[in-house]
Amino acid sequence: MDNAEAKTGKSRQIDDAMITQAIEMIAASPFAKRDPGPNIVNLLRHWHARHRIRYAPPLIDSNERGTCINTDDSKEITVNEEYRGNLKVTVPTLVHEGTHATWRHKFSSDREAALCRAGEDEYLAQVNEVTVYKWLRDEKGYPKDFELELRLKRFEEGTLRAIVMANITGKDDPHCPVGSPVHKQPQ
Numbered sequence: 001m002d003n004a005e006a007k008t009g010k011s012r013q014i015d016d017a018m019i020t021q022a023i024e025m026i027a028a029s030p031f032a033k034r035d036p037g038p039n040i041v042n043l044l045r046h047w048h049a050r051h052r053i054r055y056a057p058p059l060i061d062s063n064e065r066g067t068c069i070n071t072d073d074s075k076e077i078t079v080n081e082e083y084r085g086n087l088k089v090t091v092p093t094l095v096h097e098g099t100h101a102t103w104r105h106k107f108s109s110d111r112e113a114a115l116c117r118a119g120e121d122e123y124l125a126q127v128n129e130v131t132v133y134k135w136l137r138d139e140k141g142y143p144k145d146f147e148l149e150l151r152l153k154r155f156e157e158g159t160l161r162a163i164v165m166a167n168i169t170g171k172d173d174p175h176c177p178v179g180s181p182v183h184k185q186p187q
């Protein structure tokens with residue numbers, strides 16, 4: 001192992017430790033006590049143990065906080081490397097991407113249905129993310145996060161689902177069946 005490799009190994013260890021800390025924080029939150037929290041925590045622990053979660057450059061746009069790939073050949077969650085070491089963003093992002101990871105394999109091949117599922121998937125990811133965010137903010141003294149404040153406000157006002165469905169399907173009124181079991185308020 002040369003010096004550069006040793007350094008890479010070392011920074012990977014630091015990243016892994018940060019991701020472990022973020023997952024354990026989620027596991028300690030009220031979110032982890034009730035469905036779908038336990039599933040998501042299990043998935044994150046399982047994937048992390050297999051080195052499938054890492055900080056990485058964004059794939060599509062630089063504002064993106066995380067990505068999730070979950071196909072038969074490839075399983076990976078990334079957190080934008082800009083947030084390396086930043087638990088305030090890492091924790092909600094892992095909840096968001098972990099939610100996607102529990103759903104994505106269920107997509108339909110019918111395009112309309114697939115868009116509805118994608119909208120529902122994104123809605124659920126945002127609901128879970130703001131649930132944990134609210135706990136971090138109110139119980140853990142974490143500073144406000146502008147983007148998550150906006151999502152939380154929409155959720156509390158009951159407009160989040162319609163906004164997300166319209167964004168993902170490209171239609172103001174996409175007539176998607178209500179397919180998500182989650183209508184819980186964050187607490």
Ligand SMILES: [Zn+2]
Nearest residue numbers: 096100122125
């Ligand atoms: Zn998402």
